[in-house]
Amino acid sequence: MTTRIAVITGVSTGLGEALAACLLERDFEVVGIGRAASARLAAPRFRLVEADLAAVARLPPIIDPLFDEVAARGPALAVLVNNAAVAAPTGMLGALAADDVARAIAVNLTAPVVIANAFLRAFRDAPGRVRVINLSSGAAARAVPGAGIYCITKAGLEMLGAVIAAEAGGHGAQVATIRPGIIDTPMQVYMRSQPKQRLPVVALFADFHASGRLAPPDAVAARIAARLVEGPIDNGRVYSIDEL
16 A cells, blocks of 8 residues: 555646646656646656536546545545636626636536545545645635635635535545645736736736746645645645745
8 A cells, every 4th residue: 555646636737737747756646637637747657537627517427436446546645636726707796797607616616525525435434544635825815806706716615625624533534725825827827917997906916927926836836745745734724835
């Protein structure tokens, strides 16, 4: 029982790609769940399981057999990283399209809940360590005008972590949530490209870039891997990147 396996949602770009690459370097087997994977991840210990996280009803036939297969191998450590998220739609409440709201909630919150549920069920009696890592944001704790749906879904994701921790006696898994700070990812590019009428605080995101405050994804991924994936954690805790 020496295999270590990480399942990561959203590995085509950004922090998800960086986390997957980092864990491959640390001798994990990595499974990506999403519509695509970065070419950087092409390796014998990586595989992509294709899924549209917005199509939540279609996830169980994809993820249930995957998690059953992985659990049957009895890995020493099995980690689920709920990373995938979308920043769209931007706009003030009262000006958003219902379909856009529903898609963002599906990807950012409903899919992580469904995936975590399936993961915990499959690994309920697993002999090794089981861990869930949720990628949140400082936006979970403060309202950002024009990014309200993102804020709402990240707050919900943090409650998912709290519930997993509260129910730990029923499944034996540990959970940690991380607010990784401001990172140089396509999401930041999207945010600073928004018109001010949809995102009144767009100048803040532009300044993050102009002032060189955006952290490299690989550096953030290395800290998360060492501290939250491999190291000891306080079950249920919400960490900031400065604490890692």
